[in-house]
Amino acid sequence: MSEESLGKKLKEELFNEKKCGWEDVNSKEKEEIFKFSDEYIYFLNNAKTERECVSFAKKMLDENGFKNICDCQNLNKGDKVYYINRDKAIYMAIIGEENLENGLNIIGSHIDSPRLDLKPNPLYEDTGFAYLKTHYYGGIKKYQWTTIPLAIHGVIVKTNGEKITVNIGESNEDPIFTITDLLPHLAQEQMEKKLKEGIAGEDLNLLIGSIPYNDKEVSDKVKLNILAILNEKYGIKEADLLSSELEIVPSFKANSLGFDRSMVAGYGQDDRVCAYTSIRALLEVNNPKKTVVCIFSDKEEIGSMGNTGMESQVFDNFIAELLNKTGENKPNLLNKVFCNSRMLSSDVDAGFDPIYAHVSDRNNAGYLGHGIGFCKYTGARGKSGASDASAEFVAEVRKVVEDAKIPYQITELGKVDVGGGGTIAYILADKGVDVIDCGVPVLSMHAPYEVTSKFDVYCAYKTYRAFWNN
Numbered sequence: 001m002s003e004e005s006l007g008k009k010l011k012e013e014l015f016n017e018k019k020c021g022w023e024d025v026n027s028k029e030k031e032e033i034f035k036f037s038d039e040y041i042y043f044l045n046n047a048k049t050e051r052e053c054v055s056f057a058k059k060m061l062d063e064n065g066f067k068n069i070c071d072c073q074n075l076n077k078g079d080k081v082y083y084i085n086r087d088k089a090i091y092m093a094i095i096g097e098e099n100l101e102n103g104l105n106i107i108g109s110h111i112d113s114p115r116l117d118l119k120p121n122p123l124y125e126d127t128g129f130a131y132l133k134t135h136y137y138g139g140i141k142k143y144q145w146t147t148i149p150l151a152i153h154g155v156i157v158k159t160n161g162e163k164i165t166v167n168i169g170e171s172n173e174d175p176i177f178t179i180t181d182l183l184p185h186l187a188q189e190q191m192e193k194k195l196k197e198g199i200a201g202e203d204l205n206l207l208i209g210s211i212p213y214n215d216k217e218v219s220d221k222v223k224l225n226i227l228a229i230l231n232e233k234y235g236i237k238e239a240d241l242l243s244s245e246l247e248i249v250p251s252f253k254a255n256s257l258g259f260d261r262s263m264v265a266g267y268g269q270d271d272r273v274c275a276y277t278s279i280r281a282l283l284e285v286n287n288p289k290k291t292v293v294c295i296f297s298d299k300e301e302i303g304s305m306g307n308t309g310m311e312s313q314v315f316d317n318f319i320a321e322l323l324n325k326t327g328e329n330k331p332n333l334l335n336k337v338f339c340n341s342r343m344l345s346s347d348v349d350a351g352f353d354p355i356y357a358h359v360s361d362r363n364n365a366g367y368l369g370h371g372i373g374f375c376k377y378t379g380a381r382g383k384s385g386a387s388d389a390s391a392e393f394v395a396e397v398r399k400v401v402e403d404a405k406i407p408y409q410i411t412e413l414g415k416v417d418v419g420g421g422g423t424i425a426y427i428l429a430d431k432g433v434d435v436i437d438c439g440v441p442v443l444s445m446h447a448p449y450e451v452t453s454k455f456d457v458y459c460a461y462k463t464y465r466a467f468w469n470n
């Protein structure tokens with residue numbers, strides 16, 4: 001063998017080459033990827049809020065033999081259960097052959113996404129227009145939420161306990177709503193501002209109507225007309241908005257992107273891409289050795305606080321219930337269960353965008369179409385606030401995907417000192433769980449329209465299934 005060919009062979013053996021996964025996909029695999037992605041797109045279009053995600057998940061679970069843990073007196077090996085936390089988070093489990101004391105295999109994602117929420121007193125009239133005042137939720141670029149079609153999703157709860165579900169702006173028969181912006185001709189002052197100051201949070205007011213109520217004797221005629229419409233449709237008064245959770249989300253549909261249809265464009269892929277792929281994987285787990293647990297958490301975009309966020313004790317209570325109903329519980333066992341557990345914190349990563357390459361380290365960026373991304377540590381600057389997986393655990397998860405022949409990449413979220421971010425990983429790590437972030441690279445993260453690769457979406461599903469079946 002010549003020295004040149006020896007070097008080529010040695011390079012193939014020793015280098016960790018970055019490669020587009022589509023290059024090795026045959027026609028049958030491509031068909032599977034596209035079919036799976038169509039089903040994922042359907043999910044995105046029917047689950048735009050955390051409540052809708054939980055409802056969608058419950059239907060899938062009920063159809064596949066899962067039961068509400070509250071309806072189970074005892075649990076045995078192979079039993080499939082879930083617990084819904086205030087309609088905004090859900091925890092799922094399949095009881096394994098081994099005792100829970102030996103640890104759990106956990107995959108956890110979040111189902112809240114950046115959006116606009118209505119303020120407690122949202123409705124007002126100004127100069128012949130009716131508006132709803134909003135308060136943005138999570139990290140958004142405020143200018144991206146103007147001049148796009150928007151929908152209203154959520155619930156209104158009356159004092160008598162009646163709960164009204166609202167979903168306006170999704171069907172072809174529905175009206176849509178929008179937030180206006182200045183025309184360029186009059187925006188010289190606005191355009192001199194820094195980008196983050198171009199649109200003020202208090203100016204993100206939703207335009208909802210302009211026809212006055214037909215009565216010359218009353219004031220605020222446009223506002224009154226809107227309330228009359230809402231009263232006729234939902235039976236509510238303005239005061240009922242005080243006890244509502246109404247979210248403003250993009251009304252445009254998720255869809256395939258590109259002439260080759262290789263990508264998915266849609267709202268809320270952070271982090272519903274990981275939620276959907278994990279529950280699909282969960283439905284294909286049978287008779288696991290260790291008990292498997294799937295988490296859909298809320299409030300991640302604002303710090304995971306509150307009783308539906310990952311910081312709450314509700315998840316711990318769910319695991320304690322598993323211990324109680326399998327007959328294993330004893331003092332301090334919950335802590336031991338967590339210390340023996342492994343977790344994939346299934347959250348998205350920033351995809352490398354060649355238009356904005358300056359914010360990324362090319363050697364450590366996540367590339368669309370290169371497979372599932374593992375992020376060993378998160379945080380910002382000097383790993384501040386990071387969950388940092390051990391080398392031993394990284395090796396374990398590498399073996400899982402390599403044995404299953406699933407393309408993967410180890411990534412970082414941007415250059416050092418440029419920014420950073422976090423997931424729910426640190427919360428489970430605080431309990432003693434071995435955790436690593438594991439998700440899909442995304443372009444335009446936190447925008448009203450995010451982009452993923454169908455190849456990576458399918459790799460996520462295969463990775464989660466392999467982890468649970470390992």
